[in-house]
């Protein structure tokens with residue numbers, strides 16, 4: 412037998428070796444319908460927060476949130492991220508103005524809802540939008556299109572006046588699909604903040620900053636890093652995280668015992 | 676096999692055409708709603724408004740193009756269980772929702 416083969420440990424051996432008393436009920440022992448545990452409840456009651464108190468969050472809490480981020484899983488343990496934390500109100504206002512300005516710029520040619528149906532201007536904008544959407548179909552989904560339109564009309568904010576912005580930057584050299592890892596590290600940050608009673612909101616519209624040489628310089632975004640998303644953090648106004656919400660169910664293909672079943 | 680045809684994948688819907696774009700819709704329980712305004716403040720796309728006489732205000736979805744993103748944050752903040760999402764957004768063509776069921780709250784029994 413080769414050395415490598417001797418090193419293989421059978422699952423049965425592991426199960427026998429694990430004789431320590433269980434600290435918590437094992438999943439199989441939990442009866443159907445049992446109340447949500449604290450972690451499940453945290454996931455169910457987290458909301459995107461877009462109204463923050465003015466008060467700044469203490470630096471040590473943000474450090475604590477970042478510390479949880481460090482332990483996120485990543486493909487091949489490549490950890491394709493680094494962080495930028497912005498807490499200067501003036502700079503956040505300038506980031507807001509820049510992103511809102513970009514929304515205004517793109518909505519001039521693209522936002523057909525500003526023009527009366529049947530007019531030339533309307534036809535022209537619809538045509539531009541459709542061309543643009545063919546080039547960038549994920550960006551020009553009706554929901555972000557609506558957000559850009561609202562921001563351009565000063566009816567919606569990009570960073571929601573949050574006192575702290577955490578920007579996880581992605582190392583584009585990450586193994587496999589580094590965008591997935593960036594989403595996971597962000598989830599760690601968001602859930603850690605939530606567990607401390609802080610509110611967060613992902614800000615996809617922050618990606619305008621990535622395309623601006625000036626902002627790349629100001630935020631220290633250099634090759635091979637990219638800014639894909641930002642996360643607004645602050646103290647929550649009101650009590651938006653005490654109830655659950657309703658969400659769609661999603662098709663699930665269940666394959667077991669040679670049978671395939673669908674459920675929602 | 677594909678769930679959307681090539682033609683559908685190429686079709687970009689127009690958001691203010693009701694035949695191509697349906698935004699979220701909420702139901703309001705008028706007995707429970709006391710016009711506290713919280714949901715109108717929290718709503719990300721600002722599609723809720725109060726109406727009615729001064730001391731008996733209720734909430735409703737705004738008329739016209741109201742781009743509700745079916746997030747249900749209005750329900751999450753309402754302390755009187757007076758509002759909930761009943762229909763989620765859906766679009767024609769490329770952005771048609773597929774393989775999903777109606778919105779439900781978290782389930783523990785199936």
Ligand SMILES: Cc1cc2nc3c(=O)[nH]c(=O)nc-3n(C[C@H](O)[C@H](O)[C@H](O)COP(=O)(O)O)c2cc1C
Pocket residue numbers: 457458459460461569612613614615616617640719744746748
């Ligand atoms: C990657 C990502 C980007 C997002 N970008 C924005 C954004 O730019 N602006 C915004 O208001 N919300 C943004 N959101 C928040 C979503 O709108 C929100 O998660 C969704 O409506 C569900 O609501 P909930 O988070 O309260 O459950 C983003 C969420 C994710 C995951």
Ligand code: SF4
Pocket residue numbers: 703707708709710711712713714715733734752753754755756757758
């Ligand atoms: S939060 Fe509830 S009670 Fe208050 S206005 Fe909205 S629906 Fe009515």
Ligand code: SF4
Pocket residue numbers: 699701717718719720721722723742743744745746747748749750760
């Ligand atoms: S579901 Fe979300 S977008 Fe729609 S009305 Fe409620 S808070 Fe507003």
